[in-house]
Amino acid sequence: xxxxxxTETYAPDVNGVSLTVQSLARGLVRHGHTVDLIRPIxxxxxxxxxxxxxxxxxxxxxxxxxxxxxxxLPSRFRLERRWRSDRPDAIYVATEGPLGWSAVSAARRLGxxxxxxxxxxxxxxxxxxxxxxxxxxxxxxxxxFHRRAQTTLVPTGQLAGELNDLGVHDVRVxxxxxxxxxxxxxxRNDDLRxxxxxxxxxxxxxxxxxxAPEKNLxxxxxxxxxxQRRVPGARCVIVGDGxxxxxxxxxxxxxxxxxxxxxxxxxxxYASADLxxxxxxxxxxxxxxxxxxxxxxxxxxxxxxxxxxxxxxxQNGIRVAPGNEGGLIERAAALGADILACRAMGGAARLSxxxxxxxxxxxxxxxxxQSMAEESVHERSTAVAA
Numbered sequence: 001x002x003x004x005x006x007t008e009t010y011a012p013d014v015n016g017v018s019l020t021v022q023s024l025a026r027g028l029v030r031h032g033h034t035v036d037l038i039r040p041i042x043x044x045x046x047x048x049x050x051x052x053x054x055x056x057x058x059x060x061x062x063x064x065x066x067x068x069x070x071x072x073l074p075s076r077f078r079l080e081r082r083w084r085s086d087r088p089d090a091i092y093v094a095t096e097g098p099l100g101w102s103a104v105s106a107a108r109r110l111g112x113x114x115x116x117x118x119x120x121x122x123x124x125x126x127x128x129x130x131x132x133x134x135x136x137x138x139x140x141x142x143x144x145f146h147r148r149a150q151t152t153l154v155p156t157g158q159l160a161g162e163l164n165d166l167g168v169h170d171v172r173v174x175x176x177x178x179x180x181x182x183x184x185x186x187x188r189n190d191d192l193r194x195x196x197x198x199x200x201x202x203x204x205x206x207x208x209x210x211x212a213p214e215k216n217l218x219x220x221x222x223x224x225x226x227x228q229r230r231v232p233g234a235r236c237v238i239v240g241d242g243x244x245x246x247x248x249x250x251x252x253x254x255x256x257x258x259x260x261x262x263x264x265x266x267x268x269x270y271a272s273a274d275l276x277x278x279x280x281x282x283x284x285x286x287x288x289x290x291x292x293x294x295x296x297x298x299x300x301x302x303x304x305x306x307x308x309x310x311x312x313x314x315q316n317g318i319r320v321a322p323g324n325e326g327g328l329i330e331r332a333a334a335l336g337a338d339i340l341a342c343r344a345m346g347g348a349a350r351l352s353x354x355x356x357x358x359x360x361x362x363x364x365x366x367x368x369x370q371s372m373a374e375e376s377v378h379e380r381s382t383a384v385a386a
Contacts, residue, residue, distance in 0.1 A: 004091035006103040027362030040072040072099025079106040089373035113372035116149040155285040178290040185296030187271035203336040206273035211242035219279035226333035270295035298345035300332040316348035
């Protein structure tokens, strides 16, 4: 099967969408399929093709007020020419920007079945960047975008319900998983902890993700200060980069800002911390929650997205009602001050993901693309016969 994948973020970008789409693309190739990958040109890295992938890099532009992220420019006619020449059996459009809209339009004109993915809550983001009045317009755009596809893939049942309420039908849940070999408690690194100024029993609070307003990192800082009042030697590590980093780093010089970390290096950060605090309310999922849990690091988060699906409150992590900022701060500080409770919850978190398999996600995605392709062939055959 030849599957088109269209995305406006891909490696070397470091974010949940990029990593998820890369995992799907590589997984299809491992299963013997060919991937036609369409992505924007990256200014720093040439569009390298993995074996089994054909890559088309199209023109892109920087996201306003968000250095390091780009979107693809409209490319409908170019995509139509490409797909007429080498037609995919099905297409997956992972992002809702101009490139994504062009891809859905091209697929519809050519009669190629197309699925879309809902990965990013742009309707929530605009409020964090001073454009809250645009929220209903962005939400309407997202609904229109996904209504144009045969099916829309989402990571949780909660999100499927939200899209159904917006008039988006045939929404399917494609669950996420984590690599349990990469993210593993055995990655714990005492030398790394020493570099943070942490001894064996010093509580270390961790955050991983974009350092940006929509991630609510002020809650992480406030939770850290509350933990320090209980355990003065506690440490806080923030992994990631983004538009909010410079101001936070200047205001909180005792917090360790580690920048972007990847692969085994990132895995060591997760496993070497004692608790993971995730106060974002703008996630469709939050891969970092599963990465922390697989690493044996308990998560304190709002009961949304991945946390709502995977955390059993008080057993393998802590869930707090969405928006209860004070409650999240207090529960994170209390857990961080109890190292034995951290370790017990971390062990339970790891065990709770025992049935989570990245390959099962690829198999399910493959099945969805295959069924769409077969339905399209059947419809075309029926139309010819008529």
